[in-house]
Amino acid sequence: MPARIAVIAGDGIGQEVMPAARECIDALSAWHPLELTWHELDWGSDYYRTHGRMMPLDGLDELARHDAIFLGAVGAPDIPDTETLWGLLIPIRRHFEQYVNVRPARTLPGIRPVLADDRRVDLVIVRENSEGEYSEIGGRFSRGGEGESAVQETVFTRRGIDRVARYAAEIAAQRHGRLTSATKSNGIIHTMPFWDEVVAETVAARDGIELTSVLADALAAALVLRPWSFDVIVASNLLGDILSDLASAVTGSIGVAPSANLNPERRYPSMFEPVHGSAPDIAGQGIANPIGQIWSGALMLEHLGYGTAAAHLIAGFEKTLADGTSTRDLGGAASTREFVASVRTNLAEIADRFVEQAEGSKEQR
């Protein structure tokens, strides 16, 4: 049965980078036996302006009938982020127990290095995606009064920490076996020591992983000074959010960073989206960098079992960059469309070569 993909292009540049990624993936199906059906959903801020909500009341039920969710971005300058993010993104992540947020960051060819040192960066941030600092527990008191105050509770559970640490250790085992845990147990004295303890216990249960716990402020500095020294970083919801934007900026631009919101047990659909937001400052100009969306599409293809197609998709935009074509955020002059046209040309070359080699090895046998 074909994989059913729910597509939510969403707001701002989501409407530009989503068609760009779709075009590249559709082009791949000329060479790869991709069985995908796409189901476009017009949810987001325009939907909100008409219906007073970001998605229909039964939106989550509708999404549950899909194998994956491919999302652009949400957020509009005239609607509070509490409505847009908490009306769509966060309910999807929580309802579908997408408790792992995987964010790779690595040096891409042809991108002017941000740092003076040009050693290759290749790291993965595994962010806890369902609890921690992003909780709904709390309130505002004495609004407008002298004693006005706000309280927000951070919630960590043993189950929540254990499962994200286990996933991160698994990824580290498939890579170089080095896992760094972001903490802040010197300042946050209840939840963070608990995080440290459970991460250490979980990782100790697995052979061959070297675990280092690093205070998040020092870790932020280290990500700028020696990002090439990291392999896999596991972090809580808030720390992972901040550190992954930092890591993507260090490797070039937030416009290239992909992410996967995973339900590792596959009981529910996982969601794939670029790290960036709706970028209202450049929306509608046709200059958005589509790499974050395309790379997220590659993570989705991999998740759906199309590893070779995913590798070709990544090689396609890497070759475009290596040839010196890039969008404005990377210092280039290409429009979104020009960039995609070049990726499509490269995909054709890469796939043809792959087919020739496959046939060559058949003949040798």
Ligand code: NAI
């Ligand atoms: P943003 O990521 O939308 O933009 C930050 C800066 O990076 C802007 O200058 C923008 O032009 C640039 N940029 C981002 N993506 C780019 C791309 N693909 N190509 C070229 N340049 C790019 O973050 P910002 O401005 O803080 O948020 C805008 C809206 O997006 C807000 O409503 C925010 O809540 C929302 N947002 C949504 C996210 C999501 O849908 N997952 C994630 C982050 C923010």
Ligand code: MG
């Ligand atoms: Mg962020």
